[in-house]
Amino acid sequence: MGAISLAHGAGGKESWELIKRLIVNKVPEELQRTLGGYGLDVLDDGAAIKLGSKYLVITTDSFTVYPIEFPGGNIGTLAIHGSINDLVVMGADPLALMDSIIVEEGFDLPKLDSIIKDMVNTLKAEGIYLIGGDFKVMPKGSVDKLVIPVTGLGLSEKPIVDTQLRPGDRIIVTSPLAEHGATILAAQLGMLEENKGLKSDTRPLTKTVLPAIKRFRPYIHAARDPTRGGLAATLNEWASMKDLTIVISRSSIPLRDEVRDFLDAMGVDPLSTASEGAAVLGVDPEVVDDVVNYLRTLGEAYAVEIGYVIEAPDPYLRGKVIAETEVGGKVLVEPKSINLPRIC
Amino acid sequence: MGAISLAHGAGGKESWELIKRLIVNKVPEELQRTLGGYGLDVLDDGAAIKLGSKYLVITTDSFTVYPIEFPGGNIGTLAIHGSINDLVVMGADPLALMDSIIVEEGFDLPKLDSIIKDMVNTLKAEGIYLIGGDFKVMPKGSVDKLVIPVTGLGLSEKPIVDTQLRPGDRIIVTSPLAEHGATILAAQLGMLEENKGLKSDTRPLTKTVLPAIKRFRPYIHAARDPTRGGLAATLNEWASMKDLTIVISRSSIPLRDEVRDFLDAMGVDPLSTASEGAAVLGVDPEVVDDVVNYLRTLGEAYAVEIGYVIEAPDPYLRGKVIAETEVGGKVLVEPKSINLPRIC
Numbered sequence: 001m002g003a004i005s006l007a008h009g010a011g012g013k014e015s016w017e018l019i020k021r022l023i024v025n026k027v028p029e030e031l032q033r034t035l036g037g038y039g040l041d042v043l044d045d046g047a048a049i050k051l052g053s054k055y056l057v058i059t060t061d062s063f064t065v066y067p068i069e070f071p072g073g074n075i076g077t078l079a080i081h082g083s084i085n086d087l088v089v090m091g092a093d094p095l096a097l098m099d100s101i102i103v104e105e106g107f108d109l110p111k112l113d114s115i116i117k118d119m120v121n122t123l124k125a126e127g128i129y130l131i132g133g134d135f136k137v138m139p140k141g142s143v144d145k146l147v148i149p150v151t152g153l154g155l156s157e158k159p160i161v162d163t164q165l166r167p168g169d170r171i172i173v174t175s176p177l178a179e180h181g182a183t184i185l186a187a188q189l190g191m192l193e194e195n196k197g198l199k200s201d202t203r204p205l206t207k208t209v210l211p212a213i214k215r216f217r218p219y220i221h222a223a224r225d226p227t228r229g230g231l232a233a234t235l236n237e238w239a240s241m242k243d244l245t246i247v248i249s250r251s252s253i254p255l256r257d258e259v260r261d262f263l264d265a266m267g268v269d270p271l272s273t274a275s276e277g278a279a280v281l282g283v284d285p286e287v288v289d290d291v292v293n294y295l296r297t298l299g300e301a302y303a304v305e306i307g308y309v310i311e312a313p314d315p316y317l318r319g320k321v322i323a324e325t326e327v328g329g330k331v332l333v334e335p336k337s338i339n340l341p342r343i344c
Numbered sequence: 345m346g347a348i349s350l351a352h353g354a355g356g357k358e359s360w361e362l363i364k365r366l367i368v369n370k371v372p373e374e375l376q377r378t379l380g381g382y383g384l385d386v387l388d389d390g391a392a393i394k395l396g397s398k399y400l401v402i403t404t405d406s407f408t409v410y411p412i413e414f415p416g417g418n419i420g421t422l423a424i425h426g427s428i429n430d431l432v433v434m435g436a437d438p439l440a441l442m443d444s445i446i447v448e449e450g451f452d453l454p455k456l457d458s459i460i461k462d463m464v465n466t467l468k469a470e471g472i473y474l475i476g477g478d479f480k481v482m483p484k485g486s487v488d489k490l491v492i493p494v495t496g497l498g499l500s501e502k503p504i505v506d507t508q509l510r511p512g513d514r515i516i517v518t519s520p521l522a523e524h525g526a527t528i529l530a531a532q533l534g535m536l537e538e539n540k541g542l543k544s545d546t547r548p549l550t551k552t553v554l555p556a557i558k559r560f561r562p563y564i565h566a567a568r569d570p571t572r573g574g575l576a577a578t579l580n581e582w583a584s585m586k587d588l589t590i591v592i593s594r595s596s597i598p599l600r601d602e603v604r605d606f607l608d609a610m611g612v613d614p615l616s617t618a619s620e621g622a623a624v625l626g627v628d629p630e631v632v633d634d635v636v637n638y639l640r641t642l643g644e645a646y647a648v649e650i651g652y653v654i655e656a657p658d659p660y661l662r663g664k665v666i667a668e669t670e671v672g673g674k675v676l677v678e679p680k681s682i683n684l685p686r687i688c
Contacts, residue, residue: 001453001454001457002453003449003450003451003452003453004447004448004449004450004451004452004453004456004481005449005450005481006449006481006483008479008481009447009479009480009481009482010481015479018479019479022456022457022460023445023460023464023474023477023479026460026461026464027464027467027474028468031467031468031471031472031473031474032473032474032475033473033475034439034440034473034475035439037475038475039440039473039474039475039476040474040475040476040477043476046476047440047442047475047476049439049440049475049497051395051396051398051400052395052396052397053396054395056395056400058442058475058476058495058497059476060442060443060444060476060477060478060493060495061444061478062444062446062478062480062491062493064446064480064482064486064487066486095378095379095393096378096383096391096393098391098402098404098495099404100404100405100406100493101367102406102408102491102493103348103353104348105347105348105349105350105685106347106348106349107347107348108347108348109345109346109347109348110345112348112366113345113366116366116367116370117370120367120370120371123371123375124372124375127375128375129375129376129377129378129383130367130371130375130376130383130384131376131377131378131381131382131383131384131391131393131402132383132384132387132390132391132402132403132404133367133384133404134404134405134406134493135352135353135359135362135363135367136353136406136408137348137349137350137352137353137354137685138353138408138488138685138686139350139685139686141488142408142410142487142488142685142686143408143486143487143488143491144482144485144486144487147406147446147487147491149404149406149444149446149478149493151402151404151442151495153393153402341449341481341482341483341486342482342483342486
């Protein structure tokens with residue numbers, strides 16, 4: 001069986017295979033979901049249980065990003081935004097969070113104080129409750145700086161479970177991709193100085209993406225925030241769920257020049273690079289233009305349709321993602337493990 | 345403000361003061377609880393929100409214990425038991441868990457597999473759902489081995505909020521204390537070989553303590569599992585909430601000889617040492633004997649009344665815990681920071 005590698009945590013194919021083998025396959029099917037909800041059986045952004053007339057949506061994520069401060073945010077704001085956005089793409093109104101702080105002995109108290117201030121200010125601005133948490137100190141050398149696990153709670157009439165994606169659906173991306181991953185990569189390589197145009201896109205999607213999801217809810221069949229593993233991982237998971245084929249146009253994917261240039265120079269595929277302020281939607285073809293236009297009205301100026309879902313006649317293409325290139329060719333889009341640890 | 349110290353994470357007075365200063369005081373009161381539930385405002389073992397006719401109780405804990413395997417269990421079983429017991433002492437039936445695995449690059453895969461197998465077997469035995477989670481890999485040197493944050497979900501008609509503790513209440517301890525803390529201390533000091541009688545008491549309290557709590561629910565005013573900081577921390581928090589005084593008889597506290605001898609030799613106070621399979625209850629005097637007897641019927645052979653709650657006439661004693669010694673004296677029981685990190 002070997003040992004844990006960085007690829008196991010990169011959010012790509014290796015991650016999913018390991019999680020299935022190590023965890024999901026051990027849990028009897030009847031213990032994977034409860035109370036008419038969704039759980040391990042769907043491996044979505046969060047789980048759900050039905051209580052009264054609504055679903056409670058629960059997400060849990062451990063934020064390990066390094067460096068803990070970066071252009072555009074810090075580990076604290078990222079932890080809050082990331083948890084909020086996992087709820088948003090489940091179609092839930094964020095209600096409350098619980099956070100854990102795991103901090104290294106010797107960590108600067110004023111810095112921790114300032115990070116927590118940023119977290120609480122984000123919650124205040126969003127009107128989200130902080131109802132509990134945990135606080136652990138680890139001796140020097142046993143944890144690097146700061147890790148923040150967060151549990152998010154939200155309410156939904158009908159959570160979005162991505163297995164609803166179907167042939168004919170169109171794929172929408174809500175904003176330029178790969179901003180966060182490119183910024184963290186540059187920071188880890190000490191290349192921020194030469195790449196001043198890079199900035200994480202970490203932000204909550206409650207004011208732009210959530211209203212669009214809620215307005216067109218019956219037509220939204222899948223939604224995800226393409227963090228670890230990027231767009232490529234999201235689309236490949238979607239394609240593999242029901243052996244569908246997703247066809248995208250590479251040139252239609254929104255990317256800022258600074259991000260494209262930096263990633264090109266590094267030889268890193270932007271499609272496998274994380275975003276923290278974007279969503280990918282799979283929507284009914286009937287409403288695709290309306291959804292894109294509404295997202296733009298709400299402020300997502302770069303929202304755009306990038307592809308569609310088919311049932312491929314060719315068995316080889318089933319469960320795969322294909323990109324049409326500008327010169328008319330077709331290439332497989334595979335989730336590349338860029339082995340960039342501590343990205344979120 | 346200085347830097348984070350191990351005492352800040354020990355679960356004693358320093359922990360509580362820091363958590364209040366760093367986190368609780370920053371969150372506006374109106375954002376500390378929601379949906380008629382309990383949250384940061386009560387700082388109990390978990391939070392609660394009311395959904396339909398029931399309360400959903402939510403707990404979150406990050407398990408960092410080291411060594412990750414110890415006599416009596418491992419980090420995985422501890423994480424499951426600890427989360428279950430936090431729900432039990434809130435008066436909730438455990439329903440489902442979500443776990444995060446934060447693992448170091450290079451960690452032995454068969455070992456991780458075996459730890460997760462133990463976790464899932466515990467869940468199966470308890471009929472508890474595993475509905476989701478997260479999986480992160482950190483590069484070598486940025487996390488020591490394995491950290492497991494867990495979120496627990498349970499249902500309760502009426503959660504136990506410890507602020508209900510009142511003068512006249514009796515204090516019950518359900519089983520011998522300090523077993524887990526003594527074992528981890530011996531393991532960290534390399535002294536397990538000479539202390540073969542030490543074994544963590546990590547176990548779920550669903551079959552013994554939970555039925556007693558449910559049967560006598562209206563008379564149970566406070567309940568907690570004395571983990572970090574031990575009995576001393578639990579009782580001091582209870583006393584300080586409403587400026588009550590808790591009087592205990594030191595000699596009545598159940599301790600196994602092996603644990604007492606080892607901690608004596610180390611100069612460590614068993615009252616400040618963690619348990620992982622015990623509960624402390626504050627109950628109405630009318631039912632104290634019935635509760636103790638019922639706990640014994642259920643298998644908690646060492647359940648015993650150890651003290652009582654008063655409204656002290658002497659202002660100096662308010663908010664304090666006092667132990668009556670065998671020779672008739674009275675001493676303050678203070679939560680000592682034994683600075684033992686990674687205990688749970």
